[in-house]
Amino acid sequence: MSRHSGLAERVGTPLYVYDLDRLEAARRDLFAALPDGFDVFYALKANPHPEIARALREGDGPACRAEVSSAGELSAALEAGFPADECLYTGPGKTGPELRGAIARGVRLFSVESLGDLRHIGAAATAAKVVTRCLLRINSAHAEATSSIRMTGVPTQFGIDAETLPDVLPRLREVAGTRIVGAHFFPLSNAADEDSLIAAFENTLAVAAGLRRDHGLPLELLDIGGGFAVPYGTPGRRAAYPKLKSALRDALDRHFPDPTDRPRLACESGRYLVGDSGSLHCSVVNIKESRGRTFVILDAGINTFGGMSGLGRLLPVAVEPQSQDGDDPAGPPRPAAQTASLVGPLCTPGDVLGRRVELPDLAEGDLVTVPNAGAYGPTASLLGFLGRPAPAEALVRGEELVSLTRLEQRRVDESGPL
Structure with a gap:
């Protein structure tokens, strides 16, 4: 019998049980695996239950921010107490009505998938007489991890192809109602092992530093994505990342050697935090x-x-x-x-x-x-x-x-x- 069999018998099945103590342990472990000063965005797509999201924002230790990709997820994030202006709104198919609704509710930070996407954000912002902060999602030309679920280096609806950025960046800068403040990468999902995750993050930092150096990409905020792993629907434990913190520190020192000129760093996680x-x-x-x-x-x-x-x-x-x-x-x-x-x-x-x-x-x-x-x-x-x-x-x-x-x-x- 499982620990929660009595509850299942009383409530009936099928029944999901979410243990808040485990949830908070995952949050502590993830922040402990990262260098100080990292923001962690919780991807509500993994589990948009407002009380799950609330537990990742409250409690002891650093709080997560919210990453949402729909009006419904935004509602769940706001119900959980996340400030709208600290939410990151993502997704390749943002519609006019949802953009206008998100901006009306206070969202100001968006991930941009294309020039057309940025123009849609700008139109909604201009109509509301506000300026949005935008991260350019970058589809790198090469992916370091081959044994995980690759999210970059292939033709995709996600992100701006890195090789096209020099040509398109001047037009991106001109879109009214928007200000480019950084970049968003998501190279892989559910990394096969720690070395794959480190390789992907190191490649992301190298690409981001090169785009800033060679093409003037603004980098106030740099979201290096996720890939933190946990078994799905099978027995096993969350992955541990004992080498990640020092590897990220070393990579930051190589690619952003001046700490006073270093972007604010962020990553994101869904399944690792709640799985x-x-x-x-x-x-x-x-x-x-x-x-x-x-x-x-x-x-x-x-x-x-x-x-x-x-x-x-x-x-x-x-x-x-x-x-x-x-x-x-x-x-x-x-x-x-x-x-x-x-x-x-x-x-x-x-x-x-x-x-x-x-x-x-x-x-x-x-x-x-x-x-x-x-x-x-x-x-x-x-x-x-x-x-x-x-x-x-x-x-x-x-x-x-x-x-x-x-x-x-x-x-x-x-x-x-x-």
């Missing part, structure tokens, strides 16, 4: 055999833990080893008794959470736990498919239940003449 704080508890609905294969059917599927499933999410999800000693997490794990596919309740063969998963001996009604499920959970899933209710989300601190919520979808009837 291991969450667990998904679900119930076994049925177990069946089909042509020599076993299928364990759960009440949670890709509508509950889709995690970018429609975008080719990597399988398999695995369950947390169950203890033989009740709720004692130190008890010996129950050995695997079978290999089966974990599938959900939806009427589609695509509703598969994991294939060839090693499982204990399970029966109908048993609870199983998917660990490291704090990032890319309900809001990254197919919540509306087949009209099933969203899973409940519980926040706990120690043995205290802090809040219990559930997302709801509602149709808005605005019938009338066209």
